[in-house]
Amino acid sequence: MVIGLVVHASHRPRFDAASRTLTGASLEWVTYEHEPEIRPLVGDLLRRKRVDGLLLGPVPYARAREVIPADLPVTVTRPAPLDLALAWGRALADGGPAVPVSIDTFGQDTVDEVADALGLDRALIDAWPFDEAQTVDDIVAFHRRAAAPLVISVRTGVIAAGVEGATVVSAQPEIATIRAELHQLALRVKSKQADELRFAAGVFLVAPNSPDPDRARIGLMNLLLNTPEFADCWIENRDRRGVVVFAHRALFEAVTHRWVDLNVLARAQETLGVRVVAGFGIGSSARTCVALAERAAARAEQEPVPGAYLIEDSGLVIGPMGAGGTALTFTYRSHDEGLEGLAAEVGLSAGTLSRLAAIERGLAGRAVSPGELAASLGITDPSGRRLIRKLSERGLVVDEGSAQVSRKGRPTRLYRLAITSAVPAP
Structure with missing residues (x-):
């Protein structure tokens, strides 16, 4: 598992600390100093490295969204109530007043929740939630208009620029917040990988009354090996009549046009001159897949014409699938x-x-x-x-x-x- 992290260079130590408890995954880092660097850096990472998940803040996500694949698991590290409460606490510890205050990036609900918990007057709090169109200059101008003696900011550029006449307190996500979101992303990636790696088995059988079943089986084996749709499958002899194919479930779904027909059966009859049927099984283990595929193939043999069946471990049975009328064009x-x-x-x-x-x-x-x-x-x-x-x-x-x-x-x-x-x- 490979997880990419997109962070400002000044935040790298914080994210490093949060990632130390994550095992079983390798990390690819994208660090930037200025926002215009984000999109090309993220694009470069995705071109040169296979990444299973991406963790980044709202600003990097807004800047790089167009280059992130739609199906890539992404977690956006949004500031949590805990982060705001701790920032407020640091301001109070320094002896300053809690209000009036101006706050950027946090959602209004989060600001209200923490203000209520601390018993603060909401009328003395100005908040500007995150907006993709915001620039650092826009946010600094907002804080200047608010003219509050205390500023709580998530944006690195605002903290670096400062706000004249105000104490600026950083409210970057705490290590605990980052760790929780990173672990949740890893679990999402793991779940997605488990679903994608669900394999299935197919059993192809030569009709028992074939004049030379051994020769027909060898011919069937060669035909499947040289069929483009099965190029990346595991194919092996099963017994005197059968050939077993292991592949990802999605491959069989494509080859059968979502369990409707199976053109390779028509080609087998045309090329080998024998009747061939197939059965597919989807289960929780390889043994279950093969057992279900054998049952499905046996059921397909009861049909008067070449065809196929699917049996899942859930009890679902699909079939009969037709042999299709078009032989494969490319081999x-x-x-x-x-x-x-x-x-x-x-x-x-x-x-x-x-x-x-x-x-x-x-x-x-x-x-x-x-x-x-x-x-x-x-x-x-x-x-x-x-x-x-x-x-x-x-x-x-x-x-x-x-x-x-x-x-x-x-x-x-x-x-x-x-x-x-x-x-x-x-």
Whole structure:
């Protein structure tokens, strides 16, 4: 697990101290001195390093939001009531008055909550909650207009600039606040990874009345090994009739068009001349997955035509899935040495690059997000982002900017595949 932390250089020791209790994760630091540095620094981190989660304050988040992938777990460290109460306490300990006071960045609800707890007159408190459009100059001007003898600020620039005629007290998040949010982010990342790593099994069976079942099974094995959709799967002989495939659940969902049909069965019948059925199982362990897949395949054998079933450990049964009517258009071998050589240069399997070429042709020039590409390949979203970065390094994708795919959330980066034009001519 890799977590990125975006902090002002002066806050690094505080965040260092908060992260010492976190184990099982490596940290990537982005430290900045001035706000304009934030976006390029965060963008550079995300390009050169696989990051599973990002922790940053409201200002860095506002400045870097456009370069942060929409599906990346992000925690924004917002000032907590405890941080404000401790800042007020430090002001009182120095002998100054608690009010009148002007406060920036904290939400009005937080200010009211702490003021009530301390028994302070709200009429003597001016607060300006955080707004993305705020600049340091804007906040300093607010404090000057308030003309209070005490200023409580979260912004580093305000503390450095000072406010004439006022005592400025820093209300940066305390170590306990940072630690709690960092640990919560780690738990979110862990939960997301556990869900993404949920695997499934598929069992492919040759019909028992095949004239030469051993030869048919070997042919089925070779067909699956050279099918682009299964390029990154674990495939092994099961018995005299069957082949077992292990893969991420999302891959099987893509190959079966969300458990509707399975084109590879039609291709198997066309290529091998034998009837092939399949069963898929999703469970809490590899053994359970295989057992459920065997039950699903046995059920598929009862159907009069080639097809497949899915059985989950929850009791859900889906099927029958049709064999589909269209054979696969692209295969690993159809690109010969040109694609194999390019795949070796990029550091991908030829099968994966072949699948990308097929996806590119299907897109017909349309840009795609990393999440959409991951879904098409049946891989996890983080793997899709890593794949985009690898392709980008070799010029096999073109950055097409970003788009707001929904009314809520962050914009998503879009890329156009450029695989086909890069494959050397035979």
